Amino acid sequence: MKYLIVFAHPNPASFSSSLIKALCDHLVNAGNEVELRDLYGIGFNPVLSADDFSSLADNKVPEDIATEQEYVKRAEHIIFVFPVWWGGMPAIMKGYIDRVLSEGFAYEYVDEGSNGNGLLSHLTCSMICATGLSSEDFQTAQDAMKVIAEGVICGFTGIKPGKQLFYGSVPTVSDEVRKSYIQEVIKEFSE
DSSP states (O other): OEEEEEEOOSOTTSHHHHHHHHHHHHHHHTTOEEEEEETTTTTOOOOOOHHHHHHHHTTOOOHHHHHHHHHHHHOSEEEEEEEOBTTBOOHHHHHHHHHHSOBTTTEEOOSTTOOOEESOTTOEEEEEEEOSSOHHHHHHHHHHHHIIIIIIIIHHHTOEEEEEEEEOOTTTSOHHHHHHHHHHHHHHTTO
16 A cells, blocks of 8 residues: 655654654555655645645646645555644644645536535545543544544545544553554554
């Protein structure tokens, strides 16, 4: 399988960073191809600008967007990994989705009133999220994030939804619990 992991956390010592390293190692050792896009590490610009709109309307894809779209084209499965801040994904991840999954690449409008025709039906995607809230306190936001991921992002682009994994109380649980979260992720991607 060809995996693209899109990762957003600014702290290289974070739980999410440890999870990414373990998951990448596991997937590669299992014979998969893995490309990692660390959005903070590459300095990805998350701002969808007026220039982006103009360029995309003229079928001139800005270079940084084109680079990321090439990664998406090569993938069979995308895994979005990020912490949940204020009930949603970090701005840099939302900006990645806004800019990279653009009209003409990820979807097209086919007629007036259309909700779009997804162009990425060759892909599946999963989401792995960590939060400081307990799993119980996070449930409402988690349900909303699933609707956005599956119904909106996947629905609009044609991407088939995969696993959606959420891990709560990450800053306050023990190291043993955090390690068990990582082992659970590895197990989920061993099937």
